Amino acid sequence: MPYRKNPQLVQLWGARACIQWKCKLALLLAIANCGFILACGPGKTATVDRPKNSPMKLKQSIPSLEETSISASGKYRGKVPRGSEAYKALQPNYNPDIVFKDEKHGDSRRMTKNCKVKLNELARLVKKKWGSEGVKLRVISAYDIDDVNIRRHGKTSLHHEGRAVDLTTSDRDKEKYPILGSMARDAGFNWVLYATKGYIHASVKADDDADYRKAGCFPETAAVHLEGGATKTMKDLQIGDRVASMDSHGKIVYSKVLTFLDIKRNSTNEYITIQTENPAAKLTITESHLIYQLNKQSLRETALFARDLRVGNFVYVRQGSTLEKFTAGRVAAIARSQGKGVYAPLTEEGNIVVDNVLCSCYAVFSDAQVAHYSFAPLRFAEWLFPGIASHNTSGVHWYANLLHNLYATLHYVSGL
Numbered sequence: 001m002p003y004r005k006n007p008q009l010v011q012l013w014g015a016r017a018c019i020q021w022k023c024k025l026a027l028l029l030a031i032a033n034c035g036f037i038l039a040c041g042p043g044k045t046a047t048v049d050r051p052k053n054s055p056m057k058l059k060q061s062i063p064s065l066e067e068t069s070i071s072a073s074g075k076y077r078g079k080v081p082r083g084s085e086a087y088k089a090l091q092p093n094y095n096p097d098i099v100f101k102d103e104k105h106g107d108s109r110r111m112t113k114n115c116k117v118k119l120n121e122l123a124r125l126v127k128k129k130w131g132s133e134g135v136k137l138r139v140i141s142a143y144d145i146d147d148v149n150i151r152r153h154g155k156t157s158l159h160h161e162g163r164a165v166d167l168t169t170s171d172r173d174k175e176k177y178p179i180l181g182s183m184a185r186d187a188g189f190n191w192v193l194y195a196t197k198g199y200i201h202a203s204v205k206a207d208d209d210a211d212y213r214k215a216g217c218f219p220e221t222a223a224v225h226l227e228g229g230a231t232k233t234m235k236d237l238q239i240g241d242r243v244a245s246m247d248s249h250g251k252i253v254y255s256k257v258l259t260f261l262d263i264k265r266n267s268t269n270e271y272i273t274i275q276t277e278n279p280a281a282k283l284t285i286t287e288s289h290l291i292y293q294l295n296k297q298s299l300r301e302t303a304l305f306a307r308d309l310r311v312g313n314f315v316y317v318r319q320g321s322t323l324e325k326f327t328a329g330r331v332a333a334i335a336r337s338q339g340k341g342v343y344a345p346l347t348e349e350g351n352i353v354v355d356n357v358l359c360s361c362y363a364v365f366s367d368a369q370v371a372h373y374s375f376a377p378l379r380f381a382e383w384l385f386p387g388i389a390s391h392n393t394s395g396v397h398w399y400a401n402l403l404h405n406l407y408a409t410l411h412y413v414s415g416l
Helices: 007-012 015-039 085-089 113-133 174-186 368-374 376-384 398-409
Strands: 098-100 137-141 164-169 191-196 199-203 223-225 231-233 242-246 252-277 281-285 289-295 300-305 314-319 325-347 351-354 357-363
Touching: 098 113, 113 137, 113 164, 113 174, 113 199, 164 174, 174 191, 174 199, 223 242, 223 351, 242 325, 252 314, 252 351, 252 357, 252 376, 281 289, 281 325, 281 357, 289 314, 325 351, 325 357, 357 368, 368 376
Parallel strands: 098 137
Antiparallel strands: 137 164, 164 199, 191 199, 223 231, 242 252, 242 351, 252 281, 252 325, 289 300, 289 357, 314 325, 314 357, 351 357
C-alpha cells in the first residue's frame, strides 16, 4: 500500500510534526528546484520562447504615457533625503553582472527593492544576448536627489526616490541602446524612455504599489470551462476542478486545478482587456501575465506578457460546435480596465483556457518554460501527498514566495 494512503501513519503525525515536516519539505523543494533550473533542457514545450521585441526609436517611451501616470510608474512622492528612514530602506545592488558608475556616495547602486529586482532581470537578459562579447549592463544613475546648484534631473524625477535608472551597455556601443530599451521593458520596468542617443531611462512603481510578488491573474468574473460542459467564474473555481487546458500536442484536455498562486478576493486591480475577432472572444488579464501569441505561418507559439500583445497578433481561441478545438483568433482591440478580485489558478498542464482564450498559469517571470519547470517539485509533492499544494486563502502561495526569494538571490527574476 502506498505510504500516502496509510491512515495509521498519518494519525501518528501530530500538529507539531506536520509543521516541522512541511518546513523540511519546503527546503527540499527549494534545493530540488535549483536542480531543475540548472539541469533541465527543453522538453515538449520547447516551442515556447522569448518574444523578440522591436528596437525602440529615439525619444520613444513605452508605454506612450507620462512617466508618473498611474498606468506607468505612478505618481511622484517627493525626494528621499540622505540619512532618512526611506533612504536607509533603499537597497545597494552588488550584482557582478552590472557595471556601476562610481560616485561619491555610491548612489548609483542605491534603489528601491522593486527597481533592484527589475534591474537584475535586465542584467540577465543583457548577459544572455551580449555576454559572449564580454558586454554587461551599465548603470550611470540610480538614486540621485540632485545638488543645490546642479540639477541633473527634473523637479519630479523618480531618481529622487531610487525608482529610476539611466542605462547603457558596458562597451557604450550606442547601436545597442534601441535593443537595450526594448529589453528593459521585457525585464519588467513600468516605463522606459529612449531619452537620448547616450542612454536609456527606465523606472518602476513604488514598492508598495508594485506588488511584484503577485503572480499575475484574472478578475473574479473571468470564466473557465469544466469537464462536462459547465462553466465557472474564478470566484467560484475550486481546487480539484478540471478545467480546459492545452496538452503538449496542442489538444484540449481537462487539467486539474492544483492550487491558487494568488488570491485577493476584495481588491480592485488594473487589468488589460483583449478582444479578438474571427472568432470573437474577450479576455481580461493582468499586464504581467503570460499569454500565448500564435504565429500562423510557423504554427509556433510565443509566451509573452499580456502588455506586449499588439493588435493584429494572433492568440489561441477555443471554438467549434463542441468547443473542443483551438483556432487562431486575431487581436482586434486592447484596452486598460479595472476588475474586482485577483485569482491565479495553477493547473497540472501549466496553462488554462479563460473566457475561451488560452493563457499560461504563470506571470511576471518572462520564461514560461522555466516557470513550468520551477513548479515541478510542487506538482510532484502534490502527487505524493495530495493536498499539500493547496492554497485557497487570501495572499500569495508559500511556494511562489519561496521561488521569488530563491531567484532574487540568483538574480534570475523579474518579480515572480
